[in-house]
Amino acid sequence: MESFLEIFDIYLVEAMINGILLGGVLALLALGLNLIFGVIDVTWICYAELVMIGMYGMYYLVQYYGLSYYLSAPLAILLVAALGALLHYLVIEPLLSGPPINQLLATGGVLFVLQSFATVAFGIDFRNLGIRLPVLQFAEMHFSYSRLLSFGAAAAGMTVVYFFMKRTYIGTAIRAIAQDRQIMALMGVDTRRIYLITSALGGALAGLAACLLVLQYDVHPFVGLSFGPITFLICVLGGLGNFVGGFVAAFLFAEIISLGGLFSDLEWGYVLAFAFFIVMMFIRPAGLFARRS
């Protein structure tokens, strides 16, 4: 019994640390989605599918063109950033004056398009980079190096975005637009340009997430469905457009998934996370850090 408890504790600690590592990538995804929502007031239902395209981009750059991982990553990020800007220009911009629900549904249509495009172009096989990173061992606990790298890169990416938003002129303009859409246009800010830049930035974050996720997961056209919904939940739980809330919610969710997965399958971890979400909707419907009106 004694030894059983000891093993159990080690697993528990391992699961908790893995939860934190998973939380980094989820926080990155939530940040991108929150950025788009906070500034343009649109939810990209197809956000996870942009990540999927980025993962394919990484796969082809590394496997097909033989580039090194660290060279491919910036290219994949640029690719998804361009895709984000294109999505805004082609789909969102014509709909900006229409009912908000149409913008949401149009991005849902893009989800279909991207999924079937990937099926047509890349087939439905599961593919992976073929890069196997070592597993770190620390006091009888095992952590995959790829997860540590993901966490580090996600943290770095979020820091860069933070300073971009705080220290640059464009970042300031983006934050200002998030506060008041109409006034900023009157102040002489070109809102169209800011929207386009924000979309590209959101795309770039999806691209960064793609570079990190491709290390841990196989790519297939429907891979987006396995982390898309959870990203939306995180954003809603944190309060849509609330960066800090999304950050905290990402780690909460990752812990629940990781610890829930410890006792049963990983899917039950997800089910638990979903259940937690619904309970939280009763308690804090407008997000974790919403001020009570």
Added chain:
Amino acid sequence: MNPRQAAWIVGLVALIALPFVYRDPYHLHILVLILIWSFAYTSWSIMGRFGLVSLGHGGFMGVGAYVTALLWNHLGVSPWIGIPVSMLAAGVLALVVAYPCFRFRITGHYFVLVTLALSGIVLQVITATRDYTGGSLGYTPNRTKGSQWLALQFDDKITWYLIALFVWVMGLLVWRWVDRSMSRYAMEAISDDEDAAAAAGVNVTAEKLKITLISALMTALAGALYCQYQMFITPDTVSGISVSLQMVFAVIVGGLYVSLGPTIGAVITIMLAEILRIGFGTKAVGWDNLVYGVLLVLFIVFLPRGILGSLLNLRRRVGWTSS
């Protein structure tokens, strides 16, 4: 009897007579699918038309299909009892999710994302309980020998066609009933301005819950029927986000604010999918969905009122209104 009613009756008689005159099994199969999905889309539009855009209906449909099939296979409960039980389950689920949403005024994007989570949950639960539900490989209700009323299994397409037709007409009648009830005015007031509606004495939460419950119950019935007809369900075909999106798209394509809009949407989307599937054949997997997706996006961008809705709008503008 005015010409409008006469047209409805003639149309209905023609639809009932159709399978006795025309017996091509493939075309009847497509018609049955169109009728079942039309019913599902109509169910969605009952709440969708009031601005309650739900992406959780894939969840309700999945509950309807899986609860019915599981009860039949594991406990030997006839679908005649299983279907009401599954509808009840979907109804409870709808209330559990919808109550906090409505009580705490969760609307717009938030509501869409919360309901999106719901269909995600149902999909994950079905996949996670693979020991009972077969997981993502799908699930088949146990077959009986030949057609049996008790098991709601029929070998011939004509019976299914008539059942689907009956349910579809019932769906339209519910749509009409809601359309002519006080609830419609209450819901329209709510979708315009919730606070003003509440101030005018509308019980916002209760009205929304009522509409959501009706919609969820009907969607579960559609799921159960689909399961009984196809005799094979997978989490991806009856639940999850893609099914939810499929519903919304079909309704948008057909027209959200007219009773036959969802049906027109089902006819167009299912025919389109079939034509593309046959046209591209097996040599190009995915092309059909790609064209489908592009058309949907174009639709939302250029024809947000839907085909039937736009036509009716045009007619109204030209000046010969009938209703």
